[in-house]
Amino acid sequence: MGRKILNQNLNNAKSSKKDEFYTQLSDIEKEVRHYKPYFKDKVVLCNCDDPRISNFFHYFSYNFEQLGLKKLIATCYKNKNAELFTDNQCEEAIYLEYTGDKNGDNIPNPEEIGVISLKGDGDFRSQECIELLKQADIIVTNPPFSLFREYITQLMKYNKSFLILGHQNAIIYKEVFKFIKDNKIWLGINNGGTKWFEVKDHYDITTESRKKIENGKKYFSMGSVVWYTNMETAKRHEDLILYKRYSEKEYPKYDNYDAIDVSKVSDIPVDYEGIMGVPITFLDKYNPDQFEIVGSNRGIDQDPNGIYGRGSYLNGKETFKRLFIRNKKVQKNEN
Known part of the structure; x- marks a missing residue:
């Protein structure tokens, strides 16, 4: 059949x-x-x-x-x-x-x-x-x-x-x-x-x-x-140049994921150690030496925590498709 x-x-x-x-x-x-x-x-x-x-x-x-x-x-x-x-x-x-x-x-x-x-x-x-x-x-x-x-x-x-x-x-x-x-x-x-x-x-x-x-x-x-x-x-092994730094105001956390939302690939913060949700267009800039892909917001099987299903939310509103990534080369703020 x-x-x-x-x-x-x-x-x-x-x-x-x-x-x-x-x-x-x-x-x-x-x-x-x-x-x-x-x-x-x-x-x-x-x-x-x-x-x-x-x-x-x-x-x-x-x-x-x-x-x-x-x-x-x-x-x-x-x-x-x-x-x-x-x-x-x-x-x-x-x-x-x-x-x-x-x-x-x-x-x-x-x-x-x-x-x-x-x-x-x-x-x-x-x-x-x-x-x-x-x-x-x-x-x-x-x-x-x-x-x-x-x-x-x-x-x-x-x-x-x-x-x-x-x-x-x-x-x-x-x-x-x-x-x-x-x-x-x-x-x-x-x-x-x-x-x-x-x-x-x-x-x-x-x-x-x-x-x-x-x-x-x-x-x-x-x-x-x-x-x-x-x-x-x-x-594939060229580093993505990052220049922005993390702030709670600019990078809100999802309602249902322990990760911050980054709405533009160019805005990925250089100093954030945790998980970040980025647009799927990120994959065009992805360097596995610089980043780790840990999941996506499209299904429990892709959720890094194995908890949530479809969608990630900010203040009750569903975001677009996201990849969850982690920076392997975090640059600490010396100040």
């Missing part, structure tokens, strides 16, 4: 087109360049991609030799195009394999790309797609946001390195937060600002400011979309 429900959810998402967001090449280039040493002699899997318009497949196939890849694999859900550079429709799921340039022109030509039929529908949870996952060293893609919990759980189960896009709110999903708290998942580099994703022409966007047409293609803007990874970067 559980499997049927999962499949129904995936099909509903597919039919409503809610998960069909295609990442721009510029966003991929800006992020992947920070991880280039990791890719040498590795098998890369893009397992949530339509190869007709997948900029992930485009990026890694055209940069195959520069990155020193061993193999590139891309899977797509059924009813996608089995012929990479044509408009012929196909009702079967496929996966593509590319092992590098063969004719010396440094271009991934169609005859150099293997197109292999899948027996199933290309669902990343299917056994044949899991077998492809096992072959891979690094997973890079934009998975369906509606299935992010299952997707990240699978990557962690099979101990894969990854660089994937997801909504910022996933930080406090119980399936994700436990790995963040234990320093097994963190955010990538380019997480600020609004990202524009290509969508199909029939995708309904009701807010004019969130859509645009460029070169005949339709784009949808999404704020709060971030990169999740488990590959180290230098940025």
